[in-house]
Amino acid sequence: MKQDSQWEPRIVGFLCRWCSYAGADLAGTSRKKYPANIRIIKVPCSGRIDPLFILKALRLGFDGVLVSGCHPGECHYQTGNYYARRRIAITKKLLEYIGIEPQRIQASWVSASEGGKFAQVVTEVTRELKEIGPNELFADKK
Numbered sequence: 001m002k003q004d005s006q007w008e009p010r011i012v013g014f015l016c017r018w019c020s021y022a023g024a025d026l027a028g029t030s031r032k033k034y035p036a037n038i039r040i041i042k043v044p045c046s047g048r049i050d051p052l053f054i055l056k057a058l059r060l061g062f063d064g065v066l067v068s069g070c071h072p073g074e075c076h077y078q079t080g081n082y083y084a085r086r087r088i089a090i091t092k093k094l095l096e097y098i099g100i101e102p103q104r105i106q107a108s109w110v111s112a113s114e115g116g117k118f119a120q121v122v123t124e125v126t127r128e129l130k131e132i133g134p135n136e137l138f139a140d141k142k
């Protein structure tokens with residue numbers, strides 16, 4: 001896809017407050033560098049993320065969505081991240097079905113002590129979205 005060389009993807013990150021949000025905080029306090037493309041929304045658990053949040057973000061013109069929570073087996077509510085994992089898989093299939101690149105949704109498990117991993121994840125998601133290009137098909141053009 002032909003695109004402006006100055007174009008930068010806009011990403012929403014839904015982060016579990018117990019792990020990934022704390023990991024993002026640690027990345028900041030440790031001065032880990034990562035792209036400034038992400039806007040973070042703190043959620044109580046990745047299991048709280050409704051697929052509609054993801055679709056709404058894409059509809060609003062964001063180019064990608066990152067969902068990040070506690071590692072499997074470490075969810076503070078026992079099974080929230082297992083529900084999240086299934087919902088993300090289904091939402092990706094839905095995107096594919098309607099002709100949107102499923103890679104616009106990314107998931108990762110980042111603990112509170114993994115600031116470096118959080119920085120790596122954001123760098124990788126940003127790189128992948130740059131390859132895919134802008135979200136022009138699904139974004140509301142109003």
Ligand code: FES
Nearest residue numbers: 016045069070076
């Ligand atoms: S509390 Fe972190 S994913 Fe559930």
